[in-house]
Every structure is written in C-alpha cells, then in structure tokens.
Amino acid sequence: MNPAVHAARLGLSRGWIEFRHALANPQEIGFTLVTTFAFIAVIYFQRDARIPGTDLSLAAATMPGILGLGVAFNSLMGVVGSLAVEREDGTLLRAKALPHGMLGYLVGRVTSVSLGALGSLVVVVAAGLILVPELRAAGAGGWLTVFWVALLGLAATLPWGAVIGSLATNPQTAAGLSMLVFGGLTSISGIFYPITALAGWLQGVAQAFPIYWLGLGMRSALLPDAAVAAELGGSWRPLPTFGVLLAWTVAGLVLAPPILRRMARRESGSLMQARRDRALQRIG
Amino acid sequence: MGTATTLDGDITVMNAASVIEARGLCMSYGPQEVLRGVDFTVAPGEVIALLGPNGAGKTTTVEILEGFRAPSAGHVRVLGAEPVKGDERWRARLGVVLQSWRDHGRWTVHDLLDHLGRYYAPYSTPDRRRPTSTGELIEAVGLTEHAGRRVNRLSGGQRRRLDVAIGIVGRPEVLFLDEPTAGFDPQARRDFHDLVHRLSDLDDTTILLTTHDLDEAEKLADRILILAGGRIVADGSADKLSREVSRDAQVRWSRAGEHFVHATDDATAFVRGLFQQHGDQIGDLEVRRATLEDTYMAIVRKEEG
Numbered sequence: 314m315n316p317a318v319h320a321a322r323l324g325l326s327r328g329w330i331e332f333r334h335a336l337a338n339p340q341e342i343g344f345t346l347v348t349t350f351a352f353i354a355v356i357y358f359q360r361d362a363r364i365p366g367t368d369l370s371l372a373a374a375t376m377p378g379i380l381g382l383g384v385a386f387n388s389l390m391g392v393v394g395s396l397a398v399e400r401e402d403g404t405l406l407r408a409k410a411l412p413h414g415m416l417g418y419l420v421g422r423v424t425s426v427s428l429g430a431l432g433s434l435v436v437v438v439a440a441g442l443i444l445v446p447e448l449r450a451a452g453a454g455g456w457l458t459v460f461w462v463a464l465l466g467l468a469a470t471l472p473w474g475a476v477i478g479s480l481a482t483n484p485q486t487a488a489g490l491s492m493l494v495f496g497g498l499t500s501i502s503g504i505f506y507p508i509t510a511l512a513g514w515l516q517g518v519a520q521a522f523p524i525y526w527l528g529l530g531m532r533s534a535l536l537p538d539a540a541v542a543a544e545l546g547g548s549w550r551p552l553p554t555f556g557v558l559l560a561w562t563v564a565g566l567v568l569a570p571p572i573l574r575r576m577a578r579r580e581s582g583s584l585m586q587a588r589r590d591r592a593l594q595r596i597g
Numbered sequence: 598m599g600t601a602t603t604l605d606g607d608i609t610v611m612n613a614a615s616v617i618e619a620r621g622l623c624m625s626y627g628p629q630e631v632l633r634g635v636d637f638t639v640a641p642g643e644v645i646a647l648l649g650p651n652g653a654g655k656t657t658t659v660e661i662l663e664g665f666r667a668p669s670a671g672h673v674r675v676l677g678a679e680p681v682k683g684d685e686r687w688r689a690r691l692g693v694v695l696q697s698w699r700d701h702g703r704w705t706v707h708d709l710l711d712h713l714g715r716y717y718a719p720y721s722t723p724d725r726r727r728p729t730s731t732g733e734l735i736e737a738v739g740l741t742e743h744a745g746r747r748v749n750r751l752s753g754g755q756r757r758r759l760d761v762a763i764g765i766v767g768r769p770e771v772l773f774l775d776e777p778t779a780g781f782d783p784q785a786r787r788d789f790h791d792l793v794h795r796l797s798d799l800d801d802t803t804i805l806l807t808t809h810d811l812d813e814a815e816k817l818a819d820r821i822l823i824l825a826g827g828r829i830v831a832d833g834s835a836d837k838l839s840r841e842v843s844r845d846a847q848v849r850w851s852r853a854g855e856h857f858v859h860a861t862d863d864a865t866a867f868v869r870g871l872f873q874q875h876g877d878q879i880g881d882l883e884v885r886r887a888t889l890e891d892t893y894m895a896i897v898r899k900e901e902g
Contacts, residue, residue, distance in 0.1 A: 316685060316719040323715055330712070334703040404700035407763070409665065411716040412689035 320413030328424020353440040373447035377535040378504035381527030384466040391426035392474025458534035465558040472565030479576035622671035633827035646814035649824035655807040689720035692769030702749030717767035738762045753780040774806035825900035851881040
C-alpha cells in the first residue's frame with residue numbers, strides 16, 4: 314500500500330463525507346444555495362424576453378454563460394472560503410500532524426468543492442430544462458461539451474482558490490476581495506450581455522481570464538449554431554477555449570503547491586497568537 | 598582471554614539513543630527572544646512534564662519538537678530526525694495534541710477518529726499495529742456514550758478527550774501533549790492519568806506534556822523540566838528538585854498538649870534526638886518537605902528575579 318495513494322484515497326472519502334455534511338446543513342452551504350437560486354431567478358425572469366431580431370429567448374442566451382460562471386464561482390470561492398475558516402480553526406494543523414495528512418486534506422477539499430460546484434450546475438441545468446425550452450434541443454455532443462468545459466473550469470479555478478486563500482494574511486478580507494474581482498471580471502466577460510458590446514481593451518482583459526472562456530464554451534455547447542454570429546470573430550473557438558483554460562490549470566497547479574506548503578508551514582504562528590490572546594483574556 | 602573479551606563486549610552498556618535531544622535551542626520572534634538556549638534529552642519510555650510560567654515558551658518548544666516550527670538556532674532531534682525535515686514515515690511515529698482545536702465540528706466522534714486513524718494504516722508493523730481500534734480508543738477516553746455525537750456538540754472536556762484520542766490513534770512512539778487536561782473535571786483528569794500510565798507502561802510511549810497543574814506533573818512525570826526565562830532552569834524528579842531548592846524540612850509535633858514547629862536540614866537526626874529526649878511524650882509527628890509547588894515557585898521566582 315503506497316502511503317501517498319492511500320492518503321489520496323482517504324481524501325476522496327473525506328470529500329464525500331464533507332459534501333454529505335454540507336447537504337445535511339444547508340445553512341453552511343448558504344453561499345452556493347443563494348447563487349444557485351439567484352441564477353435560476355435570472356433565467357425565470359428572462360424566459361419570455363426575446364433577443365431583438367432573433368427567435369432566441371434572452372434566457373436561452375444567458376443560461377450557458379451562467380453555467381460557466383457558476384462553475385468558476387463555486388469552485389474558486391468554495392476553496393477560498395474553506396481555507397479561510399480551516400486555517401484558523403485548526404483543521405490544517407490537524408492535517409499537518411498526520412502522515413500525508415495535507416495531501417488527504419487537499420484531495421478532500423477539492424472533492425467536496427467540486428461536488429458542490431457540479432451539484433449546483435446540475436440543479437441550474439434541471440431548472441433550465443424546465444424554464445428554457447430551447448435547451449432541450451441540445452444533443453448528446455452538446456452535453457458532453459458542457460461536461461468537459463465544467464471539469465476543465467474546475468481544474469482552472471480550484472488551484473487559484475488555494476493560492477488566494479493561502480496568500481491572504483486575513484482570510485476574510487481575501488474572500489471579500491476575490492468576490493469584488495470576480496464581480497468585476499464577470500461584468501466584462503460577456504455572461505449577461507454580449508462581449509462585443511464592450512470596448513476593445515476590455516474585451517482583451519476579459520479574454521485573459523477563465524470566466525469568458527467558460528461562458529463561451531457553454532454557449533458553444535447549448536446554443537443553436539446560428540448564435541455563433543454574436544461571438545467575437547464569429548467562431549466558438551473551441552481550441553483557444555481549451556488552451557486558455559488549460560494554461561490557467563497548469564499555472565495554478567505549478568503555483569499552488571509551494572504556496573500552500575509555505576502557508577501550512579507558517580500556520581502554527583497565527584494559531585499561537587490566537588492562543589496567546591485567548592490566554593490573556595482568561596487572565597484579564 | 599577470548600571469553601573475557603566476549604564478556605567485555607556483553608557487559609558494555611550501550612547508552613540507549615535518546616528519543617528527544619535539544620541543544621542550544623533558540624527561538625526569537627522579531628526582537629523578542631522566547632527561547633535562549635534550551636538543553637535537554639529524553640530517553641525512550643520516559644514521561645516528562647514541561648512546566649513554566651505563561652509565555653515561557655513551552656508551546657514554542659513543543660511545536661519545534663513536533664516539526665511545526667523551525668528554531669532560530671540550535672540542534673534538535675526527535676527519533677533521530679530533525680523535526681522540520683522529518684518525512685511522513687517519521688510523522689507517523691509521532692502523536693500530537695495541541696492546544697485549542699475547534700475543527701471538524703460536523704463530524705461525529707466515531708467517524709472522525711476512524712477517518713484520522715486510517716492515515717496510519719500503511720505504517721503498521723507486526724509489533725506495533727496501527728491504528729488502534731476506534732471502538733477501544735473511544736472507550737479508553739470515556740466517550741463511548743458520545744461516539745455518535747457531533748464534535749461541536751461535545752463539552753469542552755469531552756472535546757479535549759477526543760483531542761487526546763486523536764493524538765494516540767496512530768499508536769505513537771513519542772507523544773506530545775500541550776496542556777492536555779485543561780477543562781477536565783477531576784474524574785476525567787484521573788482517567789487521563791490512568792491512560793498516560795497505560796500508554797507509558799504497555800506501549801512504551803515516550804511522553805512529553807506541558808501543564809500548569811503541578812500535582813499532575815508530580816503524579817505523571819518521571820522527570821520534570823522547568824522552563825523560565827527562555828532556558829531549562831530545573832531538570833529532575835520532583836523529589837530531586839525539592840532537595841535542590843531547599844534541604845529544609847518542617848517538623849511538627851506535640852508534647853503535653855503543646856504544638857511545635859521546627860525547620861531543619863536534617864529531619865531524621867532532629868526527630869531521633871526528639872525521641873531520645875522525650876520518648877513517648879511525642880505525638881502528632883509530621884515531617885514535611887517542600888512540595889513541588891513550593892519548589893516551583895522558588896525556582897521561577899529566582900529566575901524571574
């Protein structure tokens with residue numbers, strides 16, 4: 314039994330257990346729930362509006378982008394948020410005290426956050442199938458594309474959540490700040506309205522980040538072929554989509570481990586500080 | 598002659614390698630020096646209590662030994678390895694109970710202990726089966742009734758007992774306990790003491806614990822280390838420490854309805870004289886050496902000037 318493989322397997326079971334805990338305690342995944350229902354609400358209110366000059370409903374045009382956005386959002390914020398909590402409550406130190414414990418912890422976290430993000434995706438897709446008749450036209454090939462874009466989207470964002478969550482000296486601030494950046498990027502990434510309506514340099518900025526490509530990939534999967542006319546260059550650009558998401562994945566996987574290690578190594582310092590503060594409170 | 602040589606070889610007492618070695622251990626946080634040259638060794642199977650005032654660096658010392666923090670200077674070895682460079686195999690031989698955990702609140706006691714224990718399975722050996730059976734361990738720390746309870750529903754003392762259970766689930770060869778009995782009621786404290794004795798006797802576990810409870814240190818530890826002013830200022834059994842600080846004992850007795858007290862550095866001779874002089878008239882005899890608390894206070898006061 315290779316101890317590292319063994320620990321990775323324990324991580325999988327850990328992720329599954331924590332995902333089940335989350336399902337049993339909806340208040341603790343409130344974030345994912347709120348965004349999931351917010352997305353569904355957007356689709357609901359857009360279902361009767363038509364895009365001028367086409368017979369495509371606004372909901373059908375927005376829905377794929379929302380799926381892509383949801384994947385990036387739930388995975389990134391899921392990791393940032395849990396690291397914020399677990400750096401402070403001792404979970405990470407507990408993992409450090411076990412042989413290959415950090416590996417098990419990370420696999421577990423990736424598993425539970427991925428399950429949460431994919432679960433949210435499934436719920437939004439289910440709502441979409443009911444509310445947006447056009448979606449039912451997508452064939453097996455389309456859903457396969459949804460699947461790989463979602464998986465690659467997870468891979469491209471999860472490590473970055475770990476990087477942000479590790480670098481932050483104050484994890485709560487990190488969560489707030491990444492929300493802000495995320496919101497800003499979303500507004501220029503052509504999720505809720507076409508990117509072609511934006512200034513050229515904003516289009517350039519948006520195309521450097523995964524959110525735009527996740528939206529594009531999902532649209533290519535679920536929209537009728539004619540809708541490609543509204544995209545940059547009049548193309549779904551599957552290869553660049555794959556390439557950009559892969560580049561973010563690789564960069565994240567290269568950067569995250571040393572940054573995580575550094576953070577984990579330092580962890581006992583802050584814990585000790587907190588302890589000392591509590592000790593002083595007890596005395597005073 | 599050949600036989601003699603062999604005999605010589607046989608009698609040569611090999612000094613058992615120490616399990617913990619610290620020499621000239623220093624630690625500073627910025628300008629603040631917490632440890633300024635800590636020296637001590639711990640032999641296999643020893644139970645050591647590390648005492649010292651708040652902020653003396655007990656936790657820092659333990660964290661350095663656990664490999665959670667690199668010392669600023671000095672030599673440190675635990676089970677033959679430098680802790681910050683210890684690999685996973687080394688890590689598997691250690692048990693760690695830190696202060697104040699609040700993690701894994703949604704897990705049940707049984708699930709958590711079972712899950713964490715499984716990390717040790719690849720390191721099981723014929724003479725040291727890892728991990729300990731979850732059920733037995735839960736019973737050993739007295740949490741059987743609460744096995745199905747969520748961790749965040751446990752009381753402080755129960756939570757601490759779970760921490761101890763997690764620390765020993767991998768059947769460690771060396772166990773570090775940072776204030777293990779904080780928040781224990783007297784019964785839990787006694788159970789914990791029994792558990793420590795069992796670990797030390799049956800499993801030959803080398804144990805280093807920090808505590809503020811001098812009575813506990815005296816009951817559990819083979820040897821007591823006092824950390825003050827960033828150094829180990831006392832190292833020895835409770836008895837030896839008391840003798841070092843003060844050889845004086847207080848002798849109390851009564852004679853003809855009157856009570857007497859006398860301080861002497863040779864209680865035995867004094868009492869012998871007392872009986873020679875007064876014989877049967879002596880009653881209520883009591884000879885009291887300095888307690889560990891007296892000793893501790895004297896040592897710390899001297900160190901802190």
